[in-house]
Each structure stands twice: as structure tokens, then as C-alpha cells.
Amino acid sequence: MSGRQGVAVLRRSGSSRTTIKQVAGLSGVSIKTVSRVINGGEAVSAETLRRVTDAIGRLNYRPNALARGLVTRRSRSIGLVIADIVNPFFPPLVRGVEDTAAAQGYNVILCDTDEHAERERAAVSLLLEKQVDGLILCASRLPASFLREVADSGVLMVLVNRALHHARTASVMVDAAEGGRRATAHLLDLGHRRIGYLSGPPSSSSNAGRLRGYTRALEARGIPFSQELVAGGAASIDAGRKATEALMAIGRRPPTALFAFDDLMAVGALEELRRQGRRVPQDVAVVGFDDIEMAAFVDPPLTTVAQPKADMGRLAAARLLEMIEGTPATGPRVVTLTPELVVRRSCGKHKEAAK
């Protein structure tokens, strides 16, 4: 009676995990031989293999990755740092990373930062303590000096939508400026001349790029950039709503078209315009960025600049794994993808141009 209780207590949580030693005992070989069986590659006699495999099954043994990692100095985990998994831009990217990693036996440790540099720094620290074999940082907010320091200390990194010149760092980028240019040029082609920009987080280099493309497209047609037509500050539906409200309140000549930092903001714009009784695209045209799944289903379906999100994730992971495994690189250290404009129904000819 009390004996049974004793066992129950002993086993509380961790229970006595079975170790390689027990497997060795049961199969009558040394732990090294068990290790050989587990890892394969080294020669083991058929009979021994059978006995060990059998014992492993019987004991339901699982190698301890911590111990293994300690001696091999490899954890077979990678760290993935993103702003916010709830932002629909990220899930396909995460999925791309996960699939690629899992296919090679790696795990992904995920961290959200909410766009805060401080949380990002903490995440990187924690991940390094966990001895991840490499890091994928999306739209990092961290100063280049910090990133360089991390890379200098021997950490392998792939940056998404950010560049850093360093031997141990690669990048997967989408040409934000070109995307911004295309979106804006499309609106200009439709006759719009007063085009507002719904700005994302100011700390974001993607935001800077998209804004640059917007400005360039404007200037290429001889239209000067006007700060008055820029509002916003965060990548969310609500921020889009508010920024739209601000821009449409410009007394004399409110914009006839809006280019949003991302689709969430564009959806916010759609909402706000509807609330104001303005029709899209007849009264105001809207273009987004990212092509999140929702973009095709809102009312009206959103014209937007598509980023190949899953591909970006896959590419980033593949490159990182190459670096980790020491496979000779199969491509340049910085891959830049060009985003495509997806035309749906949220843009139309501007009334004045139609004359």
C-alpha cells in the first residue's frame, strides 16, 4: 500500500525517463553500441541491431536531445522571430519555414515581438541560450550594430526584408520600393493625382521602402511629394481606419486614391470610406500590400501588391539550413524578390481622368 504510493510520488512529473544506459542493460551491449544503433552510419551486426532495436521499443526509449546537443554542439532547432503571428502576413511565412525545417528534422521555436525592439532583443537572447543552430529574423527592428555583434559571435542568421552585410548572414528581401512604385504607378495610370499614403510603423524599413517607391512614382510624373498626404503609424485595421479618416478630412482637396502600407490598413480604409458613404472605387480607389488571404474576399476585393510569403519562408529556412549544415551555398547571399501587383476591384479610373 504505502509502497505503491511511494512509487506514485516518485514518478510525479518527470517520471524516470529511460536512458541509453537502460537500453544497453536490457540488450546486453555497451551504451556506445546503442548510440551507434540510434544514429546509424556505423556498422553494427544484424543480431545486435535486432536486440537493441527491440529493447528500445520495449522501453519506449527516446534519445535526450539536450544531452545530445550538449556534446554535438547542435540543437537541431532554429529560432524564428516575427512581429505578430496574428498579422495575416506571417502565417504563410511561418508555415514555409516550418515545413522546410521539419523536412530536415529541425524544430522551430517561435517568438513574437509586437514590433518592439526590446522584445526582439530579449527573444534573440533567449533563443541563443537555447542554443538554436540559427536564427530567422523578420523585419528586424534591431540596430545593425547589434545584429553584427550577434553575427560576429558566430551565430548564423537569415534576415527577412532587411539587409546586413556580414559573412554569416543572408537575406531574403522583397523589393519594397518597387512594390510601392508599381502600386502608385497603377493609380497614376488610372488618372489619380492626389494619392494618399497610409503609413505603417515608422521603425519599419519596409515602410520606408514602400514610401520611397510611392514618392518616386509620383515624381516620375512630375507630381511633388506632399507630407500632407501621409498619415498612419501602425500596421492594423484600426490604424488604417484612423489614417483614412485623417486624410479624407483634408479640407480643400482630399485624396482620390489611397495606397496603404499593408492590406490590414487597406481594409481599415475600406471600412472608414464605407462609413463616410464614399464608394470604392468610384469615389476613392484603394491599393494594399501583401495580398493576405482576406484581400480577395473583402468588399470590394482589394487590389494589392503580392508578396510571395510562403516562398520567402521556405527560402529563408532553406538558406539557413544550408549555412548550418555547411552545404556550399547554392545562390547569392541576398535574394531579392519582386512583388507583383494583383489587380482586383478596389481601384478604378478617376472621375476627372474619365472626362
Added chain:
Amino acid sequence: MSGRQGVAVLRRSGSSRTTIKQVAGLSGVSIKTVSRVINGGEAVSAETLRRVTDAIGRLNYRPNALARGLVTRRSRSIGLVIADIVNPFFPPLVRGVEDTAAAQGYNVILCDTDEHAERERAAVSLLLEKQVDGLILCASRLPASFLREVADSGVLMVLVNRALHHARTASVMVDAAEGGRRATAHLLDLGHRRIGYLSGPPSSSSNAGRLRGYTRALEARGIPFSQELVAGGAASIDAGRKATEALMAIGRRPPTALFAFDDLMAVGALEELRRQGRRVPQDVAVVGFDDIEMAAFVDPPLTTVAQPKADMGRLAAARLLEMIEGTPATGPRVVTLTPELVVRRSCGKHKEAAK
């Protein structure tokens, strides 16, 4: 020249990570004292504290979590297994888990299964090898016998939307049947009598529950369940489209309302109905399930049964951490939340009822 190269080669990837021993050397104390400083709690003289802290900073030392985990038998990581991060149901849940875990210094290792039991089993195995302190399994497809075996071996688990009677396992559930009942009753109240069900993955217990609620609501009004009005088989927009096509093709009397397993399928239904030139809600009413973000923005905005996704994630993580840390449980081992019907515009009075 060649010397420099030599160093570069030596440092290749892992570089010489700094260890507690080096910190001890630089600060002139034993490694144990450094350990005390790192972990706090034990008394250390002010002077020693200063010197050690200083050395840690100078060497940019980071404790090795693998080594620590090996001796403490705790990894401060938890495993989170979900079907597919791209399904918008999951991100808020993941976020809830992540936030709660991060707040207590835990990391989350994420695995997608694509609803395949086999991939789920592999994920659980891998996570256990990584010595996670606990597991959160969402809508597990694994046989109860397997789960029980895992739990028996000492693993702490929290199941989301699945029950398992076991001392080391807790559950966070949403009452799927009640949700299905409410959705269906709402349609019945509006006068609909031919209500189709767009079925999700057959292996899903949530699907079974929602279907049960649908059947019950029907029968409570004396309407017999008809297999003919059920179609589908996967939780995706495309599956929703196809299932809708199938149901609307029922020659004599196609349904006047559709209740979808989830919002993705409902969105597919909206698409298909639009394609067929049927108006929603005038010709066909549609109700979804989950209340994903997109639901409020599609055309027309979707009436749906809301699951408190982030709360579910937070609850699950909080419960798991309690179990890990051995804090006396603050609530029942099975929490069941009741989903709420969110009425938007995709349902309307049925024409015949309006007479």
C-alpha cells in the same frame, strides 16, 4: 596571413561559445559562484557579484540552456501542436499560448500537422526528445490509447478541444455541440427549414460536435436529420465552395440556408453562391463558425459562432504552466467555454417564413 586564415577557419560556425568556466576565470571565483550569480537566490557578496556580473558583460556570456536543462531536467520549452498556422483560427490561439509562456520565461516550439495523425505523432515524438516540459495539443487526431500512453510516461499535456481522462492531462474545450445548436436554431428562428451542413474534416471531433448540435436543433423542432443535406470534408475555402456546389445542386429542393463547419468554408460558400447568382442572405443564408478576423469583412459580413481563440490559448498555456511548476491547480481540469453567436448580415428571414 595564414595565421589569420587559421583562426577564421577554426571559428567557422559555432565559434568558441563562452562558458561559465571562462567567466569564473576572469572574475577569479569558482564556477559554482558564477552559477549562483546567474541564478540568483543564493547569497553572494556584493563585491563578488560586481566582479562576476562585470565579467559576464565583458565576455558576453550566455548560459547554455541545454546543459542547464540536462541537469535540472527542465527545458523551459513547451511544445504546441496545431493543424495549420495558415488557418486563421490558429494564430490568435498560438499568440495566446506564446504570450502566456513568454511571460513566465518559457519558449514555444511550434509544429503543424496538416490534420494528419501521422505527422502529429511524429511531432509529439520530436518534441519529447527535445525534452519539452509539457505539450499543448490542439484538436488532436491521435488515438486516446496513444495519448494515455504518453501521459502515463510522465508527460504533462493540455488538450484543446479534446477530452482525455488522465491525471496528468487537462483540457480546454469549446462546447461545439452547443455552438452548432445555436447556429442552427438561429436559422430555424428565421424560418429556414432546409438547412445544409458544410462538414469539416471527418476525423475532427469538433466537426462531430457541431454536427450533433445541428442535428439536435433540427430535431427539437421536429425536423428529421437528412444525410442528403450534408457535404464537405475539409476545412478550407475551396472545400466550402465545392460542398456548396454539391448541396445547391440537389434538384428538387436545395437548402435555403447553410451552416458551415468553419468560417473558411462559409467564405467558400459565399463565393460559390455569388458565382451562381444567388443572393446572400435573400436567397440563401449562411452561418459560419470560429469568427476569424476575415468574417467581419467579407461580403456580406458573416454571421458566425465565435470561439474565444486567444483566451483558449492563454488558458491552455496557463494551465500547463501550473502543472509544470507544480502550482496547485486553480480550477477544474477540464474547462469548457461556451461559444457565442455573432449576428452579422449573412442571414436573413427565409422568404417563405416572410409570407
Added chain:
DNA sequence: CATGTGGATGACAACGTTGACATCCAGCAG
């Protein structure tokens, strides 16, 4: 003055695995 007492520190053995190296034996060439 002898004796606790408790704060600050260190030595050393784990933790579970793999890598380097040693050993053993059978078979085969000379």
C-alpha cells in the same frame, strides 16, 4: 575563551549523450 551560527565560497559528482581511441577476433595473404 570555547562554541555555535550562518554567510560566502569551493570541490566534485552527476545529468545523458557522442567522439576519440583501444581492443578483440575472424579471415586472409604471404
Added chain:
DNA sequence: CTGCTGGATGTCAACGTTGTCATCCACATG
């Protein structure tokens, strides 16, 4: 028969921490 080769196995020391148990010292107590 000798000596080699190489396949199959084992021994032992890492890996970087923390826990257990000393040790040492200063200071208060009786």
C-alpha cells in the same frame, strides 16, 4: 604459421551546467 586488415564492440573523457556536501571565516553567545 605470422602478421595484417577491418568489422564489431567497448572504455573513457568530454560537453556546460547545477546540486550536494564540505570548508572557511567572522562574529555573536554563553
